[in-house]
Amino acid sequence: MTTVLVLNSGSSSVKYDLLEPDSGTSLVSGVIERVTDYRQALTAVFAALPSLDGLLAVGHRVVHGGNKLYRPTLIDDQTIADIEELSPLAPLHNPPAVLGIKEARKVLPGLPHVAVFDTAFFHDLPPAAAEYAIDRDVADTWNIRRYGFHGTSHRYVSEQAADFLDAPWESLNQIVLHLGNGASASAIAGGRPIDTSMGMTPMEGLVMGTRSGDIDPGVITYLWRTAKMSVEDIETMLNRRSGVFGLGGEIDFRALHKRIETGDEAAQLAYDVYIHRLRKYIGAYLALLGNTDVITFTAGVGENDAAVRRDALSGLTSLGIEIDEQLNDAPERVARRISAERSPVTVLVIPTDEELAIARACVDVLG
Ligand code: ADP
Secondary structure, three states: OOEEEEEEEOOOOEEEEEEEOOOOEEEEEEEEOOOOOHHHHHHHHHHHOOOOOOEEEEEEEEOOOOOOOOOOEEOOHHHHHHHHHOHHHOOOOHHHHHHHHHHHHHHOOOOOEEEEEOOHHHOOOOHHHHOOOOOHHHHHHOOOOOOOOOHHHHHHHHHHHHHHHOOOHHHOEEEEEEEOOOEEEEEEEOOEEEEEOOOOOOOOOOOOOOOOOOOOHHHHHHHHHOOOOOHHHHHHHHHHOOHHHHHHOOOOHHHHHHHHHOOOHHHHHHHHHHHHHHHHHHHHHHHHHOOOOEEEEEHHHHHHOHHHHHHHHOOOHHHOEOEOHHHHHOOOOOOEEOEOOOOOEEEEEOOOOHHHHHHHHHHHHOO
């Protein structure tokens, strides 16, 4: 049996998944929380693995690959230096990934380590979608563009959607809504992403668990100049105390719904702002694609929250989108259709599996 170990070293946790890339079976997975020492965390990961027999490679999820790193990459010292160099673009994400990679290479020096980048799928976004309308020289000097994130998931889910519909990936126009704690939308025309909601950092776009998503940059300069907040405080506020949590006091949608049921107005507002933004992006992507074949919900909220799916797409029959309430409410955990038979646009729920996609990318790299 051949296995791949997938590691996702974040700012406060290390997630691991030992899986069998052919069958997609996960043998063991887990998360080490409250990480301060990556050596200790990695030691705990390896202690949790049943066996390293048959381990082919270690796949590392890396959030930001910048302009240069977009193919799954066999890691050497230069790759690590390149990822480190990108840290200013992803200060919350790339430094822990580098620490995780360094420690994992020390523990398993004989094995190939592969980096798979969250930005990769969106590397070739059309310039009209990738560029911010700012001073060209500033943008070029500082590598400011829209990179997009969750790319591994958007790609995997859109491929699964094509499989589900028994249609070639290249033949479909798709909208993918990855709604987890982080949330992003993408428009994919014939297997090629033409827009995505996250930008230079994973802060742009949809309302998220704790991130604001789109915000007028004037708010930031105002808070800095007039409210005298430091850049760090503003960044922390926008990343950790905003979004659904900032408005409604809850990160988890299950808790948010409970509060809404008790008549909690803050929770209701959080939900309404979340849905409003989501509908704006869906509308925008319907217009960009011109003709949409399939809309797919994925990740924690997208896979589990029937109310979010219903409210995101209600009243769009005139645009060819009609949900079947019964199918939408069925609490199944497999890929499934939730649109009415007569709905011209097919709506799907597909569980994402970024770990499996990373494991398979490792196998591809190693030939
Ligand atoms: P991450 O972005 O951290 O990978 P996930 O994709 O796992 O996040 O999504 C986690 C979120 O999914 C939770 O915070 C919660 O809001 C939501 N979620 C999970 N299960 C359910 C459920 N049964 N109903 C509604 N929301 C859920």
